[in-house]
Amino acid sequence: MKICLFNGGRVGVVIGDDVADVTSVLDRLPSFRYPLPRNDVLIAALPTLQPAFEAAVVAAPRIPLAEVLLESPVANPGKLIAAPVNYQAHLDEAIADEATFSRAHVRKIQETGLFLKATSSLVGASADIVIGLPDRRTDHEVELAVVIGKTAKNVLAADALQYVAGYTIGLDITIRGPEERSLRKSLDSYSVLGPWLVTAEELGDPSGLDLALDVGDEPRQRANTRDLIMNVGDLIEFASKFYTLEPGDILFTGTPEGVGPIQPGDTIRASIDRIGALEMAVTQ
Structure with a gap:
């Protein structure tokens, strides 16, 4: 459904x-x-x-x-939890681009851990992405977003999908710079969920989904969730060691290679297999 x-x-x-x-x-x-x-x-x-x-x-x-x-298909999430550099190819591109990606922010996810985004940054697919600091570089990041369906603490990866209510497309919009991720990724409209929630039983196995993101007519990101360093089950196990996961909590699973800048006037189109697609304007 x-x-x-x-x-x-x-x-x-x-x-x-x-x-x-x-x-x-x-x-x-x-x-x-x-x-x-x-x-x-x-x-x-x-x-x-x-x-x-x-x-x-x-x-x-x-x-x-x-x-x-x-x-947003989830109106009141208690937490927005996000996984940094969780695709090897994105980690490689970040390491290679020292001018854009701080050295402190390109460690493996097992070393960096997860981070939180402000729930006030959350919007749905019909909203605009509003560039908050136009003098700074702002990038797009498409991700599979997991919606937790029931309370989970110290869950094993093998059991983790039983705690999932559904899946949606996530955009983790990001200002580049030296500050902590939670600050740079929590501006208003910088967390997007949509266009709807696909329930877990309808989507099935989340481990082989194609992701895509275009800016205008330019293809930017192309990947498959099979390439996640830590898959959905691993991430839920990891997160539930630190947090009690509750119904409606969102887990952004990480973005693949192809991250790039956006600016007012751009149009973003993102899609994930068996979920759908969304299209959003970038404004100021």
Whole structure:
């Protein structure tokens, strides 16, 4: 199932070129009083909501995808967790380009570890990527993004996919420079998820997915998730040693080679097999 959020928090199931509006199913969510849950309540309830979504699709109003504004398919992630230099070819290109990539930022992922991005940087596919510091180089990075579906702590890689709710396309937009990654990658609009969430059972094995990113008519990034240094299971095991992973937490799995600059006026198109594609404008 492909689940999207659109037009101010409405929930849809994507069917071909249409969105079936199943927002009414949200009435099944419990009401909350302060303090609110720190996890995403829709993702936490997805195992029980998904059959209701399927039933509601039959009579749900349909809206053409081209006419809706797609938001992040996860509205309230507690954490955005990201994996640096997790493709060998990207590590190699970073090592070779000393003018762009700080030496402190090109170590192997097992040495560097993971980092966090601010949740305030999160936008969906219908938003613009807004260049925050135009005097600095800003780069695109396409990634497979994993949505955690249930609480996970000290999970083994062999069991890790059982904790996944689904997958989506992630863009980890990045300012180059000497500062810590979390600072340079957390500007408003610098974390993109979309165009929708593909549930784990529909996507299946995430280890052989083609990724692509173009800027305008120029191909920039081409890779396959089989080339990850640490695959999805490994990353969940690694992350869950340090963090308690909760429903709605997002794991950006790392970007492949071909990273390059973007500027206002550019159009980015990114795609991942069995998920879909998104297209976004770069503005200032």
